Every structure is written in C-alpha cells, then in structure tokens.
Amino acid sequence: xxxxxxxxxxxxxxxxxxxxxxxxxxxxxxxxxxxxxxxxxxxxxxxxxxxxxxxxxxxxxxxxxxxxxxxxxxxxxxxxxxxxxxxxxxxxxxxxxxxxxxxxxxxxxxxx
Amino acid sequence: xxxxxxxxxxxxxxxxxxxxxxxxxxxxxxxxxxxxxxxxxxxxxxxxxxxxxxxxxxxxxxxxxxxxxxxxxxxxxxxxxxxxxxxxxxxxxxxxxxxxxxxxxxxxxxxxxx
Numbered sequence: 001x002x003x004x005x006x007x008x009x010x011x012x013x014x015x016x017x018x019x020x021x022x023x024x025x026x027x028x029x030x031x032x033x034x035x036x037x038x039x040x041x042x043x044x045x046x047x048x049x050x051x052x053x054x055x056x057x058x059x060x061x062x063x064x065x066x067x068x069x070x071x072x073x074x075x076x077x078x079x080x081x082x083x084x085x086x087x088x089x090x091x092x093x094x095x096x097x098x099x100x101x102x103x104x105x106x107x108x109x110x111x112x
Numbered sequence: 113x114x115x116x117x118x119x120x121x122x123x124x125x126x127x128x129x130x131x132x133x134x135x136x137x138x139x140x141x142x143x144x145x146x147x148x149x150x151x152x153x154x155x156x157x158x159x160x161x162x163x164x165x166x167x168x169x170x171x172x173x174x175x176x177x178x179x180x181x182x183x184x185x186x187x188x189x190x191x192x193x194x195x196x197x198x199x200x201x202x203x204x205x206x207x208x209x210x211x212x213x214x215x216x217x218x219x220x221x222x223x224x225x226x
Contacts, residue, residue, distance in 0.1 A: 036215075041200060043217030043219045049214070085154075087154065101156075102155035104154035
C-alpha cells in the first residue's frame with residue numbers, strides 16, 4: 001500500500017496561504033490522493049482529492065507533481081478556524097478491498 | 113440528512129466488560145470502516161467491510177469483532193475491555209473502494225476503560 005509522509009506540524013499567519021506538503025513516492029497509477037482535516041477531535045472532514053491534474057474547490061487547491069510522488073494542499077487565505085490536523089491519504093484500490101489507512105497528519109496552527 | 117451515526121457518544125467501561133459500538137449509515141454505501149484514534153495520534157483502521165456479509169481486518173484488529181448483516185449497520189464489538197482500548201472510535205462509510213469515492217465519517221464515540 002502506498003504510504004504518505006507529512007510534516008508533524010506547521011504554522012501559518014491568518015490571511016496568508018497555508019501550503020501543506022505530502023510525500024507519496026510509492027503511489028500507483030490508479031490511486032487517488034485525498035485530503036481530510038480533523039478539528040477538535042470531530043470526525044474527519046473531506047477537503048479535496050485528485051488523480052493527476054491540479055484540483056480546486058471552494059475550500060482548497062490541490063497541486064500534484066507531474067511524477068505524482070508528492071502533492072501540496074493550499075488553503076489560499078487561512079483563518080483561525082482552519083486550525084486542525086490535516087491528513088493526506090492515498091486510496092488503495094484492490095479487488096475486493098477498500099481499506100484506507102491514515103497517518104498522523106500535519107497539525108496546522110493558524111496564528112493571528 | 114443523517115449520514116453516519118454512531119452511538120453511544122461517550123462510555124466508561126470496567127476492565128473485562130464487553131460492549132458494542134453501533135454504527136449506521138443511510139447513504140446506501142457499500143463500504144464501511146472502523147477507526148480508532150488515540151490521544152494526539154492519527155487514525156488506525158480496525159476493521160472494514162466491502163458489503164453485507166463481508167468483513168476484513170485492518171491495521172489493529174486485536175480485541176475487536178465486527179459483523180455486517182445489512183448494508184446499513186456495522187457494529188463494533190469489544191470483548192474483555194482493556195485499558196489499551198481507551199480511545200476515540202470513528203465509523204465511516206464510502207460508496208465504493210475506488211479512489212473517486214469520498215469517505216464520510218461519524219462524529220466519534222469516546223470510550224474509557226478503567
């Protein structure tokens with residue numbers, strides 16, 4: 001299974017862009033990259049996902065390198081409410097299997 | 113719009129007791145999952161199910177059992193509770209296993225074993 005590596009913590013100033021990196025060097029061609037976040041031990045919340053192309057939605061942008069070995073989640077204008085743990089995961093796809101494993105994520109602290 | 117519902121939200125167990133964490137989803141999802149999260153740590157997959165009648169172990173299955181008799185329900189059974197099982201438990205579901213299917217999480221069940 002492809003694993004991901006994220007820095008344990010990052011800080012960001014309020015109003016600035018938060019760029020969260022993720023390494024997934026063993027990703028396979030048919031595996032997507034997903035980002036979730038978890039605020040105050042609530043259930044993780046979906047943010048965005050992508051396969052090859054860069055993606056953008058109302059919450060964030062996802063930049064995936066051409067070789068797909070790493071990606072960056074961008075929160076364009078971070079607010080204090082974006083303080084959370086951010087998880088980058090790779091969705092494993094195998095016949096009759098659907099498990100998805102999470103790592104320890106990156107704790108993002110947005111500071112005033 | 114219920115999504116994934118977990119009960120109970122909080123529970124205290126004594127060592128050696130047993131209990132079942134309930135999980136229900138109303139999205140007709142085929143895949144369901146149980147994760148645990150220890151304080152300050154990430155999520156660890158306990159068990160998952162790809163459909164009614166089919167379950168499989170995740171990363172940390174010891175001390176737990178699951179069943180999936182219907183699409184909607186995926187209970188997690190703790191037998192002979194131990195302090196090491198003190199954790200927050202999250203149930204989740206997704207429509208399929210492919211990378212294009214988002215996982216939806218419940219709000220969590222806080223379990224303390226004393």
